[in-house]
Amino acid sequence: NAGVTQTPKFQVLKTGQSMTLQCAQDMNHEYMSWYRQDPGMGLRLIHYSVGAGITDQGEVPNGYNVSRSTTEDFPLRLLSAAPSQTSVYFCASSYSGGHVNTEAFFGQGTRLTVV
Amino acid sequence: GQQVMQIPQYQHVQEGEDFTTYCNSSTTLSNIQWYKQRPGGHPVFLIQLVKSGEVKKQKRLTFQFGEAKKNSSLHITATQTTDVGTYFCAGPWSQGGSEKLVFGKGTKLTVNP
Numbered sequence: 517n518a519g520v521t522q523t524p525k526f527q528v529l530k531t532g533q534s535m536t537l538q539c540a541q542d543m544n545h546e547y548m549s550w551y552r553q554d555p556g557m558g559l560r561l562i563h564y565s566v567g568a569g570i571t572d573q574g575e576v577p578n579g580y581n582v583s584r585s586t587t588e589d590f591p592l593r594l595l596s597a598a599p600s601q602t603s604v605y606f607c608a609s610s611y612s613g614g615h616v617n618t619e620a621f622f623g624q625g626t627r628l629t630v631v
Numbered sequence: 632g633q634q635v636m637q638i639p640q641y642q643h644v645q646e647g648e649d650f651t652t653y654c655n656s657s658t659t660l661s662n663i664q665w666y667k668q669r670p671g672g673h674p675v676f677l678i679q680l681v682k683s684g685e686v687k688k689q690k691r692l693t694f695q696f697g698e699a700k701k702n703s704s705l706h707i708t709a710t711q712t713t714d715v716g717t718y719f720c721a722g723p724w725s726q727g728g729s730e731k732l733v734f735g736k737g738t739k740l741t742v743n744p
Contacts, residue, residue: 549731551734558637558735558736558737559674559721559734559737560734561731561732561733561734564729566730570729572726572729572731575733608674608732618679619679620664620676620721623673625673
């Protein structure tokens with residue numbers, strides 16, 4: 517049972533480049549989310565999804581796109597990378613039943629540097 | 632919007648001392664969750680509290696949920712070096728019919744052996 521798998525683990529981008537952070541879970545969880553973690557800022561929610569075909573914005577959505585075509589996958593796209601997007605990104609999933617009332621499982625994280 | 636405030640931001644203790652982190656929400660929560668993140672790692676679920684006034688223990692860790700379900704605390708008795716890490720509380724916030732999990736900024740605990 518792999519849990520939540522994020523790729524890549526590390527990435528360096530040049531300003532203006534685009535890329536997709538991959539996230540996959542094999543637990544049949546309905547709820548998936550992306551967070552970014554910056555020093556002193558905790559975990560800030562970027563986008564989340566309560567099921568396939570449904571996504572919504574979190575606290576800091578600007579500069580990021582998501583889609584949820586399957587239950588298993590929830591990719592995060594950076595359309596035009598900026599230095600302000602240098603951060604550690606975490607994907608998480610949980611069984612929701614419409615509510616975030618259960619344990620969230622996190623991926624190992626992607627450390628992104630934009631130069 | 633909902634805010635989950637956590638204090639203190641940093642705490643340094645000598646091994647064997649106790650440690651407490653506090654979490655306060657601007658709104659009543661249906662439940663609160665606690666996570667631990669070791670340095671260089673990812674957040675790992677510790678516990679969920681649901682009932683008003685609930686107290687749960689995990690070995691040296693004691694978790695409390697306030698009577699009004701707007702605050703919570705995590706207390707570690709006799710800290711050990713293995714307790715080092717950042718502790719986060721998280722609560723659900725409803726928006727437009729869907730819920731999202733909002734985290735506090737965390738309390739970073741360092742332990743001097």
